Amino acid sequence: MKKTALYEEHIRLGARMVEYAGYEMPLQYSSIKEEHHAVRNHAGVFDVSHMGEIHVLGSEATDLIDHIFTNRVRAMTAQEIQYGFLTNEKGGVVDDLLVYKVNDEFYLLVVNAANKDKDFAWIQKKNTFDATVIDKSDSYAEIALQGPQAEEILQRYTETDLAAIRFFTFAEFDIAGKSFLVSRTGYTGEDGFEIYGEGDDVKMLFARLLEENEGLLPTGLGCRDTLRFEAGLPLYGHEIDTDITPLEAGYGFAVDVRKAGFIGQDVLKRQKEEGLERKVVGLELLDKGILREGYDILHEGETIGRTLSGYLSPTIEKPLATAILPVEHAKKGTIVTVKVRKRMLQARVRNKTFYRRKKS
Amino acid sequence: MKTPKDLRYTETHEWVRIENGHAYIGITDYAQDQLGEIVFIELPEESDDLEKGEEFAAIESVKAASDVMAPVTGVVVAVNEALEESPELLNEDPYENWIVKIELEDESELEGLMSAEEYENMSKE
Numbered sequence: 001m002k003k004t005a006l007y008e009e010h011i012r013l014g015a016r017m018v019e020y021a022g023y024e025m026p027l028q029y030s031s032i033k034e035e036h037h038a039v040r041n042h043a044g045v046f047d048v049s050h051m052g053e054i055h056v057l058g059s060e061a062t063d064l065i066d067h068i069f070t071n072r073v074r075a076m077t078a079q080e081i082q083y084g085f086l087t088n089e090k091g092g093v094v095d096d097l098l099v100y101k102v103n104d105e106f107y108l109l110v111v112n113a114a115n116k117d118k119d120f121a122w123i124q125k126k127n128t129f130d131a132t133v134i135d136k137s138d139s140y141a142e143i144a145l146q147g148p149q150a151e152e153i154l155q156r157y158t159e160t161d162l163a164a165i166r167f168f169t170f171a172e173f174d175i176a177g178k179s180f181l182v183s184r185t186g187y188t189g190e191d192g193f194e195i196y197g198e199g200d201d202v203k204m205l206f207a208r209l210l211e212e213n214e215g216l217l218p219t220g221l222g223c224r225d226t227l228r229f230e231a232g233l234p235l236y237g238h239e240i241d242t243d244i245t246p247l248e249a250g251y252g253f254a255v256d257v258r259k260a261g262f263i264g265q266d267v268l269k270r271q272k273e274e275g276l277e278r279k280v281v282g283l284e285l286l287d288k289g290i291l292r293e294g295y296d297i298l299h300e301g302e303t304i305g306r307t308l309s310g311y312l313s314p315t316i317e318k319p320l321a322t323a324i325l326p327v328e329h330a331k332k333g334t335i336v337t338v339k340v341r342k343r344m345l346q347a348r349v350r351n352k353t354f355y356r357r358k359k360s
Numbered sequence: 361m362k363t364p365k366d367l368r369y370t371e372t373h374e375w376v377r378i379e380n381g382h383a384y385i386g387i388t389d390y391a392q393d394q395l396g397e398i399v400f401i402e403l404p405e406e407s408d409d410l411e412k413g414e415e416f417a418a419i420e421s422v423k424a425a426s427d428v429m430a431p432v433t434g435v436v437v438a439v440n441e442a443l444e445e446s447p448e449l450l451n452e453d454p455y456e457n458w459i460v461k462i463e464l465e466d467e468s469e470l471e472g473l474m475s476a477e478e479y480e481n482m483s484k485e
Contacts, residue, residue, distance in 0.1 A: 031397055032422040222396075222423055290400050290420045312399045312422065319400075341402070341418060 004049035005141040005199030006206055013210075013218050021113035023050040025221055032222035036314040039188050039227055043147030044219030045209055048194070049202070052116030053140045054109040060129035061105050067262055068126050069099060070246060070255040076101040081168045081183055084254040085246045086119060091267030092242040093249075095119050096234060098185060100170055108181075112236050126263065141202035145209065146192030146219075146227075148357075153213050154182075154193055157205070162193075176205055187224065189231025189355055229309050230316065232282075232353030238293060238308045239280050239322050239352075247271045248324070249280045250352065280308065281330045282352035283321040283338070287345040291321035291338060297329075298337045298344070304329055307338065315355050322352050361483065362389045364455055368470055369479035370431045375455065376473060383432055383470075384458040387419065390483045392454045395421040401447045403459065408436045410462055412469060417459055419450065432469045434462035 002023045010017060015026035026047060028035060038044045056065055065073045071084030080101050086094035095115040100108040111119045120135045127133055145154055151162050160173040170183035178201040186192040195205065210218055225235065234240045240249045247255060247268055257269040285291050291310035296303045310321035321338075329336060334349040367375040373391035377384045392398065400420040410416045415427035416436075438461040443449060449457040464470075474482065 027423075028396065033397055226422065288400075289402065290425065292425050312420070314422070341415075343402075 002050075004047055005203050006047040006049060006143075009203060009206055010047065010218075015218070015220060018221070020221055021050055021116075023113065025050060026218070028220040028222045029218045032220070032226060033314050035217055035219040036223040036226050038215070038217040039147045039190055039219055039223065040315055041148070042215040042217075043145060043149040043153055043192075043213070044188075044217050044223070045206060046144040046146065046219050046221075046224055047142075047206065048144050049141040049199075050113035051140075051142055052111040052113055052119065052135070052137045053196070054111060054116075054120055054123065055134045055136050056107045056109060056123070056131055057134070058105055058129070058131040061107055061131045064123070064127055064129040064131040064133075065099060065107055065109075066259070067129070068123060069097075070262060070265075070268070071099070072256045072259060073099060073101075073107075074259070078103050079169050079171060081170060081185060082254070083168075085240070085251070086122060087246065087262070087264035087268070088242060089264055089267075091245040091247075091264040091271065093236070093240040093244065093246060094122055094242070095236060096240055096246075096251075098183075100181075100183065115236060139198075140196050141199040142194060142196045143202055143206050144186055144188075144192060144194045146186045146188040147190050147216075149215065150190070150192040153209065153216060154195075156212075157208075165193075176208060178204065180205070187233055188227035189233065190227075190357055223314075225309075226311050226314055229311055229322070230313055230320075230355035232351075232355075234280075235309065244280065244324060245271060248276055248278055276327055278305070278324055278326050279330050280322055280324050280352060281332075282350045282354060283307070283310075283323050283336070283347040284350050285319035285321070285338070285345060285347045286335075287343075287347075289340055289343070289345055290319045291340065291345075291347065293321075295321075296339045297323055297325060298339060299329060305336075313354060320354050321347070325349070361393065361480075362455065363476045363480050363483075365476045367455070367476065368431070368473035369476065370429065370473060371482065372429045373483075374429060374431045376431045376470065377458070378464075378470070381464075382437065383434060383462050383464050385428075385431060385460050385462065386458040387428060387450060387454055388479070388483075389454050392451050395419060395423075395426060397422050398447045398450045401443045401450070401459070403439045403441075403444065404436050406436050406439060410434050410436060410460070419447070428459065431473055432462070433465045435465070436460050437463050
């Protein structure tokens with residue numbers, strides 16, 4: 001099993017470690033709930049060094065990305081970031097990712113750890129352009145500093161004005177005397193930064209942040225999932241997958257069906273024009289219990305859909321889930337039946353973005 | 361990790377205590393620690409049949425749902441209803457807070473369960 005540059009820090013902090021995507025990662029340090037609330041109310045810092053980093057270089061780097069990626073890469077300027085999808089010929093999702101534009105001939109793609117090898121092979125296979133694709137994952141360590149106090153905390157360590165780094169942009173500058181790439185992005189529904197650098201530097205920063213900032217907690221994969229779930233952010237293999245398109249999943253904002261040709265575009269364009277047959281929605285359980293992934297949703301005895309993720313939401317304090325349903329059962333307020341083990345429970349369809357932070 | 365000597369244990373981390381001819385069933389300290397914060401429990405009902413090795417309750421932690429398996433066969437004579445309102449009691453004291461009390465069908469089934477020492481050795485691995 002692989003270890004990240006922060007492994008010893010996790011052990012020192014008493015984390016419960018689990019295997020995730022081939023890495024030994026912290027599930028939790030204190031408790032999922034406590035860490036979850038720290039991120040919502042103060043700040044938390046995650047080791048996300050397991051994420052994959054792929055460089056796309058060369059005079060036709062933009063053309064290659066435009067061909068494999070659903071969003072408007074040609075509209076990007078340097079220092080911008082876009083969210084979007086690698087899609088297959090059927091419009092299904094190979095992965096979701098962030099594209100960082102360094103310049104016209106240099107992009108950084110940040111992909112899911114579990115999909116990294118698959119993505120790298122996919123991009124190489126589709127590379128009929130004058131572009132070079134390099135898996136740089138082992139050269140990057142990464143932490144995510146998330147929460148309403150993230151900016152205030154990080155500002156203590158740098159001369160760079162962090163307020164100038166807007167949502168979905170990045171810059172390279174010194175923090176605590178070392179060089180990092182810093183983006184205003186995250187996977188929690190809160191303000192925050194994702195910070196990339198050399199292993200030793202990231203380890204130093206992680207340790208210093210935790211030692212020197214009261215209220216900042218180390219936060220693990222457990223609350224990373226409850227946080228992203230509440231915020232309506234998808235997890236590959238759950239809300240998006242090879243058999244769920246980005247449009248069905250509700251992320252049409254990251255799919256430009258009108259741009260010139262990307263893989264799977266015809267299918268997605270047709271879906272958009274003709275309308276969806278099914279979509280990903282939120283559910284709130286009305287009976288006692290908790291919804292988890294993989295439960296059947298029934299209508300008049302027939303299975304019509306299934307749950308994709310589910311938690312007793314720590315912030316909203318209700319049993320919530322995401323689910324995929326035929327559009328005729330997907331309207332807000334519709335009551336559906338979910339089979340939880342041997343019980344048939346009632347749930348109500350609602351927006352899958354369960355939590356939105358109040359913008360200051 | 362606590363493992364009271366007077367209980368019998370299963371490989372799936374349940375315990376059984378015999379008291380006045382009835383069997384009380386709960387989950388071990390190791391189980392509650394592994395699960396983390398318990399937020400909901402789905403209990404069986406009185407007079408439900410429990411079949412050794414079959415699930416009879418579900419415990420939900422923040423992270424996931426886990427089945428509780430019947431260590432022995434029998435009929436439920438009481439369920440610990442306090443757990444419905446306060447499932448976290450299982451985290452606080454997993455041995456005091458039993459889940460069900462059953463009428464044993466066959467006392468010889470107890471002999472197949474682990475002693476405290478055997479259970480501790482297994483959990484250490």
